Amino acid sequence: xxxxxxxxxxWFLIINTGIMFVVWIAIFKxxxxxxxxxxxxxxxxxxxxxxxxxxxxxxxKKPISVPGRILLTCVHYLCLCVxxxxxxxxxxxxxxxxxxxxxxxxxxxxxxxxxxxxxYILSKGEADEMTDALKKYKDE
Numbered sequence: 571x572x573x574x575x576x577x578x579x580x581w582f583l584i585i586n587t588g589i590m591f592v593v594w595i596a597i598f599k600x601x602x603x604x605x606x607x608x609x610x611x612x613x614x615x616x617x618x619x620x621x622x623x624x625x626x627x628x629x630x631k632k633p634i635s636v637p638g639r640i641l642l643t644c645v646h647y648l649c650l651c652v653x654x655x656x657x658x659x660x661x662x663x664x665x666x667x668x669x670x671x672x673x674x675x676x677x678x679x680x681x682x683x684x685x686x687x688x689x690y691i692l693s694k695g696e697a698d699e700m701t702d703a704l705k706k707y708k709d710e
Contacts, residue, residue, distance in 0.1 A: 578623040584688045585622065586615035588681035596677075610661045617653050621646065622685070651678050 589611050625646045634642065655674050657663070664670035 574623060574627060577626065578619055580692075581622045581626075581685070582615055582619040584685045585619050585681060586611065587688075588684035589615055591684060592677045592680050607661075607663075610657070610663075614654060614657050617657070618650050621649050621653065647678070647682060650682070651675055654678055 593607065593611060625642070628642075651674060654677070655671065658670070658674055659666050664673055
């Protein structure tokens with residue numbers, strides 16, 4: 571449970587930052603932004619972080635094949651799109667049209683890319699630290 575909570579917090583920060591970046595870009599389309607969007611963004615970050623943490627917490631006993639991993643990643647992405655679309659319609663972020671749906675798909679893809687790159691950088695840093703510690707331990 572402790573790992574789930576720490577992973578959730580990590581993903582919440584990463585995803586919230588990505589969503590804030592996308593919203594910052596979207597602000598240029600509008601003359602003003604309403605203050606109600608801030609708690610809405612936190613809610614969207616919370617829900618998508620729960621799904622993402624659950625996705626990365628799934629650790630089967632046997633390794634998953636590459637096509638299986640691709641399928642799981644697509645399902646994860648689609649779940650995130652559905653969450654954001656439902657919240658977007660509920661909070662009136664966009665019109666429920668094809669254009670609105672496409673904007674959500676692109677926005678989620680941008681946040682997904684930001685989260686993936688950030689996670690990779692953080693994981694690479696942790697792996698490098700562990701490798702250095704192992705080398706130091708081996709030398710001693």
